[in-house]
Amino acid sequence: MTEINEDAKKWLQTLLEDSVFFNEPMSCHTSFQVGGPADAFVVARNLGVLRELIRELGQRNLKYFIIGHGTNLLVKDNGFRGVIIVLRERFNHIIKCSEDGIINVMAGAPLSRLCRFAIKKGLSGVNFALGIPGTVGGGIVTNAGTWLGSIGDILNKVKVILPDGEIRNITKEKLRFSYRQLLWENDLSGITASAPVIVSGSCALIPDDPEKIRKEARKIVMWRKERQPSWLPSAGCFFKNPDSEKSAGQLIDLAGLKGKSFGGAEISSRHANFIVNRKNASAADILVLMKMIQETIWKKFNIILEPEVRIIGD
Ligand SMILES: Cc1cc2nc3c(=O)[nH]c(=O)nc-3n(C[C@H](O)[C@H](O)[C@H](O)COP(=O)(O)OP(=O)(O)OC[C@H]3O[C@@H](n4cnc5c(N)ncnc54)[C@H](O)[C@@H]3O)c2cc1C
Numbered sequence: 001m002t003e004i005n006e007d008a009k010k011w012l013q014t015l016l017e018d019s020v021f022f023n024e025p026m027s028c029h030t031s032f033q034v035g036g037p038a039d040a041f042v043v044a045r046n047l048g049v050l051r052e053l054i055r056e057l058g059q060r061n062l063k064y065f066i067i068g069h070g071t072n073l074l075v076k077d078n079g080f081r082g083v084i085i086v087l088r089e090r091f092n093h094i095i096k097c098s099e100d101g102i103i104n105v106m107a108g109a110p111l112s113r114l115c116r117f118a119i120k121k122g123l124s125g126v127n128f129a130l131g132i133p134g135t136v137g138g139g140i141v142t143n144a145g146t147w148l149g150s151i152g153d154i155l156n157k158v159k160v161i162l163p164d165g166e167i168r169n170i171t172k173e174k175l176r177f178s179y180r181q182l183l184w185e186n187d188l189s190g191i192t193a194s195a196p197v198i199v200s201g202s203c204a205l206i207p208d209d210p211e212k213i214r215k216e217a218r219k220i221v222m223w224r225k226e227r228q229p230s231w232l233p234s235a236g237c238f239f240k241n242p243d244s245e246k247s248a249g250q251l252i253d254l255a256g257l258k259g260k261s262f263g264g265a266e267i268s269s270r271h272a273n274f275i276v277n278r279k280n281a282s283a284a285d286i287l288v289l290m291k292m293i294q295e296t297i298w299k300k301f302n303i304i305l306e307p308e309v310r311i312i313g314d
Pocket residue numbers: 031065066067068069070071072073087107108131132133134135136137138139140141142143144145146190191196197198199228230234235236237310
C-alpha cells in the first residue's frame with residue numbers, strides 16, 4: 001500500500017473540498033475515545049463522490065477503512081496510515097417502507113433510528129437492536145445483535161460499492177452471516193482494506209401490534225440499563241462468546257478479573273466482558289488488559305477468547 005503523499009492530499013482536497021481532514025484524531029470518532037490520528041479522515045456526503053473516491057483510492061493503491069459510529073473499534077495510539085471514511089448526511093436516513101414490512105435504510109443511519117421507525121410503523125423483528133449504539137452499516141458488517149436476534153436474521157438485501165467503484169445489489173443468499181461477522185461470498189471481509197462499502201440495506205420485518213412491540217422495547221432497554229456500564233467509554237463486549245457453556249463475561253468473572261485495571265483502562269465490575277476507558281486510557285492500556293484476559297482464560301480454562309472489537313492502526 002502507498003503512503004498518502006502531497007499529491008494524494010491535493011487530489012483528496014480537490015475531490016472533497018471541506019469534507020477531508022488530515023491528521024484527524026480517531027479518539028474523537030470512536031466510543032472508546034482512544035486512538036491516534038488518521039492520515040486522512042473523509043466525511044462522505046453523497047454517492048457520486050463516494051464512488052469516485054473508492055475507485056481512485058484503489059487505483060492509487062491507498063488503504064481505506066469505512067467506519068460508522070466507531071462503537072466496535074479500537075484504533076491504536078499511533079493512528080491509521082490511510083483514509084478513514086465515514087458516511088453521513090445523504091447516508092443516514094430511512095429511504096422507504098413498503099406495505100409488506102420491507103424497510104430500506106441507508107448505511108449511516110443509527111440502528112436506534114431504525115428501531116424507533118419500526119415501532120412507529122408497527123413492524124416487529126428489530127427490537128433486539130435497541131441500545132446497540134452503532135449504524136446500520138456497522139451493524140451489517142458485525143452482524144450485530146443479542147440472544148434475541150441479529151441483523152443477519154432480518155436483512156434481505158444490501159447495496160454496496162465494490163472496490164472498483166461498481167454499485168451492486170447483493171441479495172441475502174450471497175451474504176454469509178455468522179456470529180458477529182459477515183463474509184461476502186467472494187470472501188471480501190469487512191476488515192480488509194478493499195472491502196465493499198455498504199451504502200444501504202433492506203430489512204424484512206413483520207407487521208404486529210405496535211403496543212406489543214413498544215412493551216417489548218421497554219423491557220429490552222431496561223435490561224441493558226441494569227447490566228451494562230454504558231456511562232463509561234467502551235466498545236461494548238470486548239470478546240466474542242466462545243464455544244463453551246459459559247459466556248466470555250462469565251469466564252472473565254470466574255477468573256477473578258472483574259475490576260482489574262491497567263493505566264486508564266479497567267475491566268468493568270458491572271459487566272466483565274466490557275473493558276472501559278475509566279480515565280484517559282490509551283489504546284495500549286486496553287490492549288494490555290486484552291492480553292492479560294486472554295492469557296488468564298487460556299491458562300485457567302484452556303479457552304481462546306477472540307476479540308469482537310475490531311482493532312486497526314499502528
Ligand atoms: C455500550 C455498547 C453496547 C453494545 N452492545 C452491542 C450488542 O448488544 N450487540 C452487538 O452486536 N454489538 C454491540 N456493541 C458493539 C457495536 O455497537 C456494534 O458492533 C455496532 O453494530 C457497530 O456499528 P458502528 O456503526 O459503530 O460500526 P464501527 O465500529 O464504526 O465499524 C465496525 C465495522 O463495520 C465496518 N463498517 C461500518 N460501516 C460500514 C459501511 N457502511 N460499509 C462497510 N463497512 C462498514 C467497519 O469497517 C468495521 O469493520 C455495543 C457497543 C457499545 C459501545
